[in-house]
Amino acid sequence: MAENRDHFIIGFVAGSAALGIMFFFRIFAGGLFIPELAAQTLFSLMPGTVESVAVETLGPLAKQMAFAGAIVANLFLYGAIGVLSHRTYQRLAHKGFVINLSQLSLLSYAILFVLVTIMLEVTQFLTQPIPISLTSLYLLPPHIVFGFILYFKFRRQVTGPELVQQTNPNESLTDLKRRQFLRIAVASAIGSAIFFSGSGFLFPKPERTPDVPSDSRVLQPAKSPIDIFADPRLAFFVAAEVTPNDRFYKVDVNILTPTIKENAWKLNVKGLVNNPLELTYEELKSMPAVEEYATLECISNKIGEDLISTALWKGVPLQSILSNAQFKPEAAYVVFKCYDGYDVGIPLERALETILTYEMNGVPLPPEHGFPLRAVVPGIYGMMNAKWITEIEVVDRTYEGFWQRQGWSNNAQYQIHSTIVLPSAALTSRFRDLRSLKTVAGEKVPIAGIAFAGDRGISKVEVSMDDGKSWQEARIKEPLSNYTWVLWATEWIPSTAGRYSIVVRAADKTGKVQTPEYQNAFPNGSAGYHRVDINVEAS
Incomplete structure (x- = not known):
């Protein structure tokens, strides 16, 4: 039992290093981070009744705790792989470095690759969509490092006790406990580093909205003729009638914010249209634009709470795009499909009032608010105002999007x-x-x-x-x-x-x-x- 515990700790430590490398590739190369995928798979499978209780009880912490839990679960899985790997290592220890490194790396790689493949099939979301061929490549470096650490720790275990006994048999137990403590400390340190590196994305520092010109409508909302709003005690309240971008509420299913390059993005318009369209970011911005103030509110917002904000939005009326695409008479719903896998549908009459926005309060849409394109749909809750839109499909039936399939309202009209x-x-x-x-x-x-x-x-x-x-x-x-x-x-x-x-x-x-x-x-x-x-x- 004590030997299994040691091997579990070794696997935990090696897994921490593997996750650290995965996280590096996720941030700097758009790779796969398994705990992120696991948390999103959990969101995909969770019934709306359960999800609503979690949000009601924990608020934004629900998503953050799911991510933290996925990291811990992944580390425990690596610990179990460490125990299993030692058993195979014992049979092949005499084969030399290359064979041992290969079997230790491939065992963990194979287990995680199978799990990742299953999750990719099950999840409805993927913040950073990756082909399975690239996924297999992104998983290689972390598991080579995992196998490398296991090999040297297992190899030292074979020779370590003999050396300890030759030096001082009375101190072997003390030394073993000391080494065990150091392993736990290293594992905790590395695991914490991964989590708190990720926490910069989970708990982002507010980014200041760039200053806009002094004649901007954002900074000069109409003055009220009603004297009570001129009360100095209400000055800060009245001044915040438009919510700055860094204070605008943010709710979505992603652990890390999707990153989309504008020169690689395209909007496809298809379905019940006579003239399917494919628009680049620059083509979209060259179309006649409108500006409109609009308030968005999350359907999970509780009475007296703050998942509600107002901004000045600029973009292209969806009606213009649908007219250019020549939607057919039988069209009933317009479906938004998004970069992260999210989908939602709105009735055609709502779509004809919708703005496809690319600016927010005088600056390009921030990534967390849907860059390069989000919908602002008057009259219905925020979950219907899709972000990171890549495709618009016109259909002839009522369409239920992700949250509607989880049990949330498809009408989604704002309560008073x-x-x-x-x-x-x-x-x-x-x-x-x-x-x-x-x-x-x-x-x-x-x-x-x-x-x-x-x-x-x-x-x-x-x-x-x-x-x-x-x-x-x-x-x-x-x-x-x-x-x-x-x-x-x-x-x-x-x-x-x-x-x-x-x-x-x-x-x-x-x-x-x-x-x-x-x-x-x-x-x-x-x-x-x-x-x-x-x-x-x-x-």
């Missing part, structure tokens, strides 16, 4: 949401430099937030300072477009000190009022009132 941003701590990831407001009895305090109902707009926002017993109408700032959130605000003078519960509700322009009943995000998006409790101090 209203959120209290001040004086609560909601949406601090989207609104920069918000200042906490001191609430004192007898003094006027602003209450402010956002409301959103997709392309249906917001007609009214009401706020209650007594947990819904009475309501007062808030003022609404003119929205940046028909597709964005609105900022709302009101003023309140608490009469006495104590604890108050503030609640907000909204109505859209069709007359529908936000439901007070709480609803989980799965499958149609969360619903219910946002409520915050505050303490009012005595004057």
Whole structure:
């Protein structure tokens, strides 16, 4: 048993080195990183009900923990291969270096190649699509190193005990434990290095959005004629009506962001069209473009949370491209297929309002937000606004994309949401430099937030300072477009000190009022009132 444990640790250490080399090739040559593939395979197989619970409980950590778990599982697999490899090594130890290195490397290579082949067949996603021929080549260097480490560690084990006994038999057990400790330490250090190297991609440092010219519409949203929005205490809130790129929410199925070279990218338009198209990035950008402010929200966003953002998008109306392709009368759905394997379909009537965007807030789309091309589809949740688009197919039937096959809504129409941003701590990831407001009895305090109902707009926002017993109408700032959130605000003078519960509700322009009943995000998006409790101090 102790001998197996030693061989497991050796395999674990050698596996750490192999993963380190794999990660190097993944970052600098677009190679395969097995834990990334394993995590994406897990996402592909996970039912929507399970995935929704994971997202509800862990948020973005769900994806990060899956990746970390895949790294650990891969290291344990290498440990088991270390035990198995030693048994084959014992039978061939007398064959010499070349034979031993070959058998130790090929055994691990064969096991991992089979597993990778199975995962490539099962997974619906692949951040960096790689032909199986290249996959087989990318797996070779890590497993040659794996076999090399096993060979020298196994070889030392054969001669090591004899040398220890000749030196000092009484110290052999102590030396063995010391060596075992060093192996564990090295394994942990290398494994941690791999994880934290990857964490730069899992927890990216915010990248500053390049400055845009002073006459840019991004930096000069329309000023509101309503005096309440001129309150200095709301200055940071109003200034963040457009979300900077480095604060725009990011949700997708990828562990590492897909990297696409614009000169190698093409958009194919096919299906029920008389004139199939193939457009390069430059050809797409040369077409007549439009700019539009639009808010996107993730369907997994919980009440009062921050998976919602607004940006100025620039791109080509999808209607222009479909018209050039001459879609047929029987067309019903337009399907987006993406570089990473993601797919989603939207009704034709939605497609005719969609923008295929290549700029965001005055700069080219950042890679994490879909470079070179993403769809911005008014009125429906973010999962329908595909990123990294490479193909558009027109079909004659209702199409269910990846998340719909997992049980999420295919209608995906935005619920009515209203959120209290001040004086609560909601949406601090989207609104920069918000200042906490001191609430004192007898003094006027602003209450402010956002409301959103997709392309249906917001007609009214009401706020209650007594947990819904009475309501007062808030003022609404003119929205940046028909597709964005609105900022709302009101003023309140608490009469006495104590604890108050503030609640907000909204109505859209069709007359529908936000439901007070709480609803989980799965499958149609969360619903219910946002409520915050505050303490009012005595004057």
